[in-house]
Amino acid sequence: MRHAARHRSLAVLLLLLALLVPTGGPSATAAAPVQVYGAWHCGDDYCTWSTPRTVAEFDAKNHWLVDRGDGRPSVNLVVLSFVDPLKLLHRTTDATTVNGVPAGMSREIVQYFTSHGIRVMLSIGGITYTDAWDAALAEDAGQLGRNAAAVAADLGVGIEIDYEQNTGPNLAGLQNFIDAYRSLHPYDASGADPAARLTLDTAAGDRWLIDLNRKATADWLRTDRPVLDYANAMVTARPASASTHTANWQEHLDGKSQFSPPVAPLAPAKFTAGLYLAYGRSPLPECTDFANSLQKATGDWVRNAAPNGAGTTAGLLGYMFWATEKPSTRGLGTQEPDGCEGGAGAGATAFGVPVPMGPLRQS
Template sequence: MPHKKLVAHVLGICTALFLLFIHVPLSKASSHVGAATSTPISVYGAWQCSNDGCLWGTVRSVTEFDSKNHWLIDRGDGVPSVNLVVLSFVQPLKLLNKTTDAQTTQGLPIGMTADIVNYFKSHNIRVMLSIGGITYVSAWNQALATNPTQLGLNAAAVAQQLGVGIEIDYEESSSPNLTGLQAFIDAYRSMEPYDATGSNPAARLTIDLAAGDRWLIGLTTKATTSWLTTSTPVLDYANAMVPSRQPSSASSAEANWQEHIDGKPQYSPPIPPLAPAKLTGGLYITSANGAVQPECYHFSGSLIDTTGSYVHSVAPNGAGTTSGMLGYMFWAAECPSARGTCTTPPNSCEGGVGVGGQTYTIPVPMPQLRQG
């Protein structure tokens, strides 16, 4: 009889181990993902390029704009697909000089009207304006070399006027003017101090960094060291932008984002780690050549789906105390390129971005952001 008890005991252990195995997803095996901690996503946004390749060079009626972009405010159940829209782009030198020309009024593209801003805000979607982009690197350099303090003051005035936040998209890879950018930030913060509550839209000031730590190195080093700390934050968070093309797998996308969270201690000077709570990850919904991506129209199996566990649960690695990134940003709504397909009917993104927002129970309006 003792041998029967022994057999039963061994079988019990095997059964327990089997049940444990089948209830632990393989994706949780990564050392970067906290198995016991999953934090809700707070930021789930889209860069919005209007209908002319991000120029915003024409005034549009709300009715016409809605006919192209209704999916952003309604994913099919009356709830917005996103909780943030970033109108892209403001030309920095024109903003500094308060230029008025055929496509610009007092430094702001004429298409970025209060009506368009309020179209989103009336549906509890936070709005920001992005200054720069890859097309305007030279304009950033000229503006920062001329009067970065005035540029920061002008940006704050626009933010206050429209009730929006500001995103810094300065993609100078070789020798960024970090002294000038510091002066810009200081001037902006003199008008709109850092607001941890997030209740003041104009106080929201963010920055775009590369997909990982191997491009925009000077900017990333300065931003991570000086502006994105959890102890004395200056900027609210950073967006890890999309790479040159859509990552081929979840692991490829996650590897880029992990570089920010790990930092690069081997660099000189080193890039310190970034708290996951200070980072969003970018994915394409329209590609660089204008093709609509599966992430736009189909959630299941898309990168929004397959990176979800990582984004919810990635653990800090030297900075911050809470697990999980802030969320996702999608490039880009409507027509980011003069060629190719736009995210307009019949190619709108309810089925991908919208279903993702529903699946992950994205809060609308955006909640107060974690500070560490």
């Protein structure tokens, strides 16, 4: 009886230890969910969106975005790229533009996505419109912000700032733009108001767009007083290895204390990781083969990346992919009949991406 009692006591002790000490060390902690899984969309005319399109024609080339093969969308966000900031400021109407917005970014195209539970944003800028950003900010940054806010409310979309001025960006003007936008669409942690979603693109790592990145990290992407919802770490100059991508993303987490002035660390919950869908003339696994893709190879890192001076929770918000349909005059696009169901679509299933997108982590 004494031996049996000791065995029972030992069994109870081992059970308690097993409950108190998780196996596998840090890896036992649940990975953060992928909350943002989106694609920049360049339309069929190399990111100008200059021609109106019917929904039927658009769907024939983009159906994979709303159907990964089982009726569920492949992404939960589409960012229509790009709006010319100077035309938006002037509310230009011409052969390619309607009240400052490219003619192809129509209400019907927005509703094509939103009717499937996919959030839509408009990207202002891109590298082509860097000078236009400079001119618009210098002329009337506040009015540009108010015009962007009006378009967002009218179409039921969010706005992305893609200001790629690497040398002497007009940060005071951009602050005025943001202040004007937020005066009409205050920050909304719930994510319920599409027009309140305001984001920023920054470089893949911390060594380009440094002034913009420094300002954004210090003043707009803080978890204690958020101004922008999050930033997108854009793609590298060309597709790279998984280790190169994660090293770039780690720079945002670490900041650059050696810079003068320094760049502060960025909270993992305040940015997404960028990867290519298409590049050159060969399909990328990101589009066609999830099992051999970079999103699969980097998935554990992205979902478990630890804070290093900012934020309290681990894991980036998710992924953004460059770019859908025809982003360049050269190379391969992502048009049907194949689309990217086997890459991004399969990734949405593997990562359990929520459609529609829910509230985002705030810390």
